[in-house]
Amino acid sequence: MIAEERLIIPKKTSNRFLMMIGLGLVLLVLGIILMMTAGPAHHDAHGAAATGHHAVTWYERLMSNLWLNSVYFTGIAVVGLFFTTVQYVAYAGWSVLIKRVLEALAYFLPVGGVIMILVFLLPIIFTGHNPLFHWTDHSLYEVDNANYDPIIAGKAGFLNLPFYTIRMVAYFALWIFFAWWLRKQSVAEDLNGGLSYYDKSIRISAMFLVVFGVTSSLSAWDWVLSIDTHWFSTMFGWYVFASWFISGLAATTLTVILLKQAGYMKMVNANHLHDLGKFVFAFSIFWTYIWFSQFMLIWYANMPEEVGYFTERLGGYGGHYTWIFFTNLVVNFAFPFLVLMTRDAKRQMIMLKIVCIVILFGHWLDFYLMIMPGTLRGESGFGLIELGTALTFLGLFLVRFTKGLTSASLVPVNHPFLEESIHHHV
Amino acid sequence: MQHVSPIREPLVTGGKTYHDITQDISRHVESKPNMRWAAALAVSLFFLGVFLWSVYRTLWYGIGEWGLNKTVGWAWDITNFVWWVGIGHAGTLISAILLLFRQKWRSSINRAAEAMTIFAVICAAMFPVLHMGRPWLAYWVLPLPNTFGSLWANFNSPLLWDVFAISTYFSVSLVFWYIGLVPDFATIRDRAKGPIAKTVYGMLSLGWVGSAKHWSRYETVSLILAGVSTPLVLSVHTIVSMDFATSVIPGWHTTIFPPYFVAGAIFSGFAMVLTLMIITRKTFKLEDYITLEHVESMNKVIILTGSIVGVAYITEFFIAWYSGVEYEQYAFINRATGPYWWAYWSMMTCNVITPQLFWFRSIRRSLTATFIISIFVNIGMWFERFVIIVTSLHRDYLPSSWAMFSPTIIDIGIYVGTMGLFFTLFLLFAKYFPVINMFEVKTILKSSSGVAHSTHHTSMHANDPQLVNHPKHD
Numbered sequence: 001m002i003a004e005e006r007l008i009i010p011k012k013t014s015n016r017f018l019m020m021i022g023l024g025l026v027l028l029v030l031g032i033i034l035m036m037t038a039g040p041a042h043h044d045a046h047g048a049a050a051t052g053h054h055a056v057t058w059y060e061r062l063m064s065n066l067w068l069n070s071v072y073f074t075g076i077a078v079v080g081l082f083f084t085t086v087q088y089v090a091y092a093g094w095s096v097l098i099k100r101v102l103e104a105l106a107y108f109l110p111v112g113g114v115i116m117i118l119v120f121l122l123p124i125i126f127t128g129h130n131p132l133f134h135w136t137d138h139s140l141y142e143v144d145n146a147n148y149d150p151i152i153a154g155k156a157g158f159l160n161l162p163f164y165t166i167r168m169v170a171y172f173a174l175w176i177f178f179a180w181w182l183r184k185q186s187v188a189e190d191l192n193g194g195l196s197y198y199d200k201s202i203r204i205s206a207m208f209l210v211v212f213g214v215t216s217s218l219s220a221w222d223w224v225l226s227i228d229t230h231w232f233s234t235m236f237g238w239y240v241f242a243s244w245f246i247s248g249l250a251a252t253t254l255t256v257i258l259l260k261q262a263g264y265m266k267m268v269n270a271n272h273l274h275d276l277g278k279f280v281f282a283f284s285i286f287w288t289y290i291w292f293s294q295f296m297l298i299w300y301a302n303m304p305e306e307v308g309y310f311t312e313r314l315g316g317y318g319g320h321y322t323w324i325f326f327t328n329l330v331v332n333f334a335f336p337f338l339v340l341m342t343r344d345a346k347r348q349m350i351m352l353k354i355v356c357i358v359i360l361f362g363h364w365l366d367f368y369l370m371i372m373p374g375t376l377r378g379e380s381g382f383g384l385i386e387l388g389t390a391l392t393f394l395g396l397f398l399v400r401f402t403k404g405l406t407s408a409s410l411v412p413v414n415h416p417f418l419e420e421s422i423h424h425h426v
Numbered sequence: 427m428q429h430v431s432p433i434r435e436p437l438v439t440g441g442k443t444y445h446d447i448t449q450d451i452s453r454h455v456e457s458k459p460n461m462r463w464a465a466a467l468a469v470s471l472f473f474l475g476v477f478l479w480s481v482y483r484t485l486w487y488g489i490g491e492w493g494l495n496k497t498v499g500w501a502w503d504i505t506n507f508v509w510w511v512g513i514g515h516a517g518t519l520i521s522a523i524l525l526l527f528r529q530k531w532r533s534s535i536n537r538a539a540e541a542m543t544i545f546a547v548i549c550a551a552m553f554p555v556l557h558m559g560r561p562w563l564a565y566w567v568l569p570l571p572n573t574f575g576s577l578w579a580n581f582n583s584p585l586l587w588d589v590f591a592i593s594t595y596f597s598v599s600l601v602f603w604y605i606g607l608v609p610d611f612a613t614i615r616d617r618a619k620g621p622i623a624k625t626v627y628g629m630l631s632l633g634w635v636g637s638a639k640h641w642s643r644y645e646t647v648s649l650i651l652a653g654v655s656t657p658l659v660l661s662v663h664t665i666v667s668m669d670f671a672t673s674v675i676p677g678w679h680t681t682i683f684p685p686y687f688v689a690g691a692i693f694s695g696f697a698m699v700l701t702l703m704i705i706t707r708k709t710f711k712l713e714d715y716i717t718l719e720h721v722e723s724m725n726k727v728i729i730l731t732g733s734i735v736g737v738a739y740i741t742e743f744f745i746a747w748y749s750g751v752e753y754e755q756y757a758f759i760n761r762a763t764g765p766y767w768w769a770y771w772s773m774m775t776c777n778v779i780t781p782q783l784f785w786f787r788s789i790r791r792s793l794t795a796t797f798i799i800s801i802f803v804n805i806g807m808w809f810e811r812f813v814i815i816v817t818s819l820h821r822d823y824l825p826s827s828w829a830m831f832s833p834t835i836i837d838i839g840i841y842v843g844t845m846g847l848f849f850t851l852f853l854l855f856a857k858y859f860p861v862i863n864m865f866e867v868k869t870i871l872k873s874s875s876g877v878a879h880s881t882h883h884t885s886m887h888a889n890d891p892q893l894v895n896h897p898k899h900d
Binding site for chain 1: 428429430431433434526527660664668671672673674679680681682683684685726733734737738741742745748749750751785
């Protein structure tokens with residue numbers, strides 16, 4: 001019988017997570033105050049008047065950051081669930097020892113859901129529209145109004161408040177429900193053993209994959225694509241998914257290594273790391289493939305209705321986003337590709353750690369590049385507000401994630417493929 | 427030491443030994459051709475004749491023999507080309523991607539799937555080459571020095587990228603397939619009785635004696651080829667999709683095309699593997715090697731890729747509406763309700779609806795149902811390409827030039843003829859080459875045969891009643 005392994009988070013560490021949240025909030029408030037006091041000077045520099053837009057306020061910047069981090073961390077959380085279900089339906093044996101990490105990632109989902117629903121609805125309740133989503137502006141749909149936009153009005157069947165809200169609630173409800181249902185089987189299996197929980201998990205997983213096949217694209221359209229309301233790209237749902245997936249893989253790998261270095265996960269060895277490394281390597285390339293396919297086809301056809309998205313990011317706003325555009329590729333493709341190419345690199349903790357941290361940062365930047373040009377135009381930045389919001393979310397994420405890690409044994413002691421995973425050899 | 431969980435289904439049944447494997451597979455190569463095989467070959471040769479006759483007509487009288495017109499300048503030929511290339515995806519997926527994912531069930535189907543890949547790519551290549559009208563100048567597509575004449579390969583054209591992508595894919599697949607055959611050819615050579623067989627298999631086996639050095643080199647080469655093949659699985663159909671997606675034709679220019687074409691290709695490739703393997707396992711009595719577990723695993727790949735394709739269809743339709751672009755919207759309405767509605771709904775039925783039946787375990791494990799659905803998928807994937815190509819072209823920006831496409835007897839002759847070519851090659855392969863990779867099946871025999879299975883039961887979990895008498899999972 002294999003012994004359980006319980007993670008104990010020292011008081012000092014959990015305090016550190018709370019301090020992270022506290023420090024994040026302080027920086028955030030400080031950033032907002034600075035922006036409120038120094039606001040007017042800022043907007044002259046970027047010629048906001050020339051583009052016909054008003055200058056970006058602290059409120060819009062705060063909202064954009066809240067949204068960016070919610071989408072990013074929610075994505076990592078749901079990928080935890082997604083990858084667990086993939087392991088079940090694929091009858092994977094090797095991954096049993098790391099599956100509790102995947103399950104724990106999904107613990108952030110309720111928090112992400114509450115924040116996202118609030119960030120979307122509160123501005124609408126108080127001000128009538130949401131600054132992140134141009135389409136929430138009523139005047140766009142009124143034929144007699146000067147703001148009337150026939151293209152956006154044509155999307156009203158999909159982009160309207162009630163339907164959008166229902167969809168958003170539905171994604172979270174479904175994801176949280178499946179995460180809870182699957183986790184319930186997993187924990188019960190630890191206690192009671194037998195194959196019934198395993199068999200049931202496979203069925204739950206198959207159902208979730210169908211749900212996720214639809215909701216992953218839909219949520220990407222809702223949460224990210226609709227920010228650039230005029231723009232469209234059939235690939236976009238899969239692009240967001242690819243970015244989420246590689247971030248989730250990097251988070252998982254990093255956690256496994258950190259736990260191992262803290263003296264847990266003793267049975268995880270270089271072979272498991274090697275497989276995780278292969279996943280990180282392969283799906284960095286997969287993300288790049290999706291990125292390239294979308295970019296190349298739009299660039300090549302050069303049609304005005306869709307190329308605007310990339311001109312904004314490549315050279316638009318006086319080249320404001322150009323460096324991010326290229327950094328995105330270097331950090332998320334070239335770096336993991338070159339570093340993780342060899343077998344040895346995939347089996348060494350230090351290499352994997354560096355790559356995973358770089359990828360986690362890189363894909364945050366990827367979402368930054370997806371969201372900011374549509375919401376803040378040429379006036380985004382990297383200041384206290386960005387740092388503060390990201391830190392707060394990271395703290396919240398870690399609180400929930402470690403809650404998930406500590407609430408069950410790190411080793412799923414009665415999983416039918418546990419022996420395979422323990423004796424895993426690549 | 428590797429461990430295999432007792433709840434895994436065995437991949438080799440019937441209590442086979444190493445020697446049984448050699449016997450069961452080599453028997454078909456060594457015995458005289460039977461009547462059924464000869465009859466099948468005769469039918470295939472007839473259709474190969476149809477192919478040659480249609481090719482003769484095309485080359486002698488020109489492309490005017492085909493049903494193309496000014497509006498629909500690409501139709502039957504490119505549909506068939508993409509269809510065949512798509513089918514040619516399963517082999518490399520099985521030998522490279524499933525190898526990376528350590529799917530042991532690939533061992534007994536990879537040989538035939540790779541052969542199928544190569545033959546399918548040969549059939550595919552016929553269409554663009556014939557469409558050139560003067561195939562003897564086919565080498566003009568290569569970037570040759572200009573001293574050959576006025577040769578400017580257009581590097582901006584995805585059609586040229588296709589030339590490189592498909593020729594690379596073909597070469598690598600061929601080498602990969604052949605390298606895998608070498609040890610098995612040596613086995614057959616060593617068992618051969620007649621002088622011709624001894625000489626021919628002797629030459630084919632390249633002097634293989636199975637020394638440690640040979641195996642070591644063999645494994646290195648296989649690993650390198652697997653690494654090279656993996657991006658090729660994605661690249662070929664990605665570039666085929668770009669033939670359409672780089673253009674600015676509504677219904678063609680859509681960013682989801684590359685991964686969606688790759689998924690569709692794997693989908694159709696697996697359907698064809700199933701069609702062929704269900705027949706092969708029956709005629710060659712290979713039920714212990716290609717088990718229901720294999721069929722079920724392939725059906726799961728079908729349901730996965732079929733669902734991906736389904737999501738892509740719906741995404742395209744939705745985004746066409748969402749885009750607000752009138753032409754894009756019309757292209758899709760026209761697909762579903764225009765004069766080619768029957769092609770669209772055939773595609774939807776065959777590709778999206780029928781594979782969903784595989785959610786039922788009993789259907790996944792039914793050979794008859796699997797065979798019928800695999801044929802449906804083959805048909806559906808042909809219609810998919812026809813829908814994409816013809817419905818997007820036949821009503822272009824200028825309504826006065828709208829037209830319909832109807833194939834001529836020559837069009838049909840070439841298409842049906844490539845099936846003759848394909849089956850001729852496949853039947854020759856099935857008779858003279860070992861259809862199952864003998865030594866790879868031997869490598870999984872210890873861990874995945876029914877015999878190993880039962881010993882694990884008693885040694886590992888004897889006192890766990892639930893494990894011993896567990897109900898079959900799905």
